[in-house]
Amino acid sequence: MPEARGSLPAPIGAIWRWVDRNILDLGRQMRLSYLPPLMVYMAAGISGLTAIVGTFFVKEYLGLSAHFLAALGFWATLPWALKMPLGHIVDLIWRHKAGLVYLGAGLIAVSVLIMIGLLGYPAALRAVMPAGAWFVLSTLLAPIGYVLQDTVADAMTVEAVPRVDADGRRLTDEERRLGQITMQTLGRVAIIGGGVLVSVANVILFRGVGSMTTVQKAAAYLQVYEWALIIPAISVLGVVLASVLRRRAARRLAATLALRVRATSRKNFRSSQFREPRDVMFFCILVRLLCAFLLEICTSILQKQSERLILQGDSTPWFSA
Secondary structure, three states: OHHHHHOOOHHHHHHHHHHHHHHHHHHHHOOHHHHHHHHHHHHHHHHHHHHHHHHHHHHHHHOOOHHHHHHHHHHHHHHHHOHHHHHHHHHHOHHHHHHHHHHHHHHHHHHHHHHHHHHHOHHHHHOOOOHHHHHHHHHHHHHHHHHHHHHHHHHHHHHHOOOEOOOOOEOOHHHHHHHHHHHHHHHHHHHHHHHHHHHHHHHHHOOOHHHOOHHHHHHHHHHHHHHHOHHHHHHHHHHHHHHHHHHHHHHHHHHHHHHHHHHHHHHHHHHOOOOOHHHHHHHHHHHHHHHHHHHHHHHHHHHHHHHHHHHOOOOOOOOOO
16 A cells, blocks of 8 residues: 555645645544543534524515514524633533533423424423524524533543543653644534535435425424434433543543553562561561461450350350351
8 A cells, every 4th residue: 555655746746745634633632531521512403403493484484574583593602602601611520521411401402392292292382481482592502512511521621631541651741732733623623514414414314305294394393303303312312422531541540550550569579588587587477477366356355255145144156157
């Protein structure tokens, strides 16, 4: 393969080297620990799956004014403006990051389920409050959930880059910096990839929607929202995978350290072997003194236990079954 690459024309070889250095090298640097935050980022990229459906739903079923939708768009984007202070709060309660992702996934799931109810069971929801109020609630819940998950994912990228390699060697600051750059780049790739998947899915799902009847359109919209339930599921699976990988890494590191300690102890013991008879004699005396001390303690305990049982009038030995 290297010979084949070297025989390429100069322009094609330059393009290949650029692709190998900037695209293929990302795949070579991919680690399993990068996958949990990438799954959360992927969920954020797929979030646009319901955007087109929501637009058609408002147009055909709600008839809300443009002024009202503009105001609603302002409140829907407000959580993203608060992402920076929210990131500080996440840092303060970092050990509960899994709960924050679960909370965000729950808010997203509730938002999607509301829209499923409006399309599939409109009469039941309208009996509680108007359809427009349900739509507003769904529109406001989703961005809060996405902001929570995106903020936690940004912090998870720092944790995803390992501090030690497979042999337990501590990585240098330069190696960790390169890992952070790779992690952030892969995160952007995951978001863009999710958006591309959404575009392809919308093209397939809305093919021929112009010739559909109202009932068929409602069924198509409902199918899109049902598929959208996979969004919170992906982020939750990412957090579960992060927990599994963290425990596995801890066990692996503990095993590596145990092997090192065992090897060091064995080496130290061999280097400190007894070289003179008086060392052996001193060691034997020390062991005998320790055994005598332990025997005295056991005898004292047994004697006190026997005296207590005799005074109580119990003739059954305390050690009998």
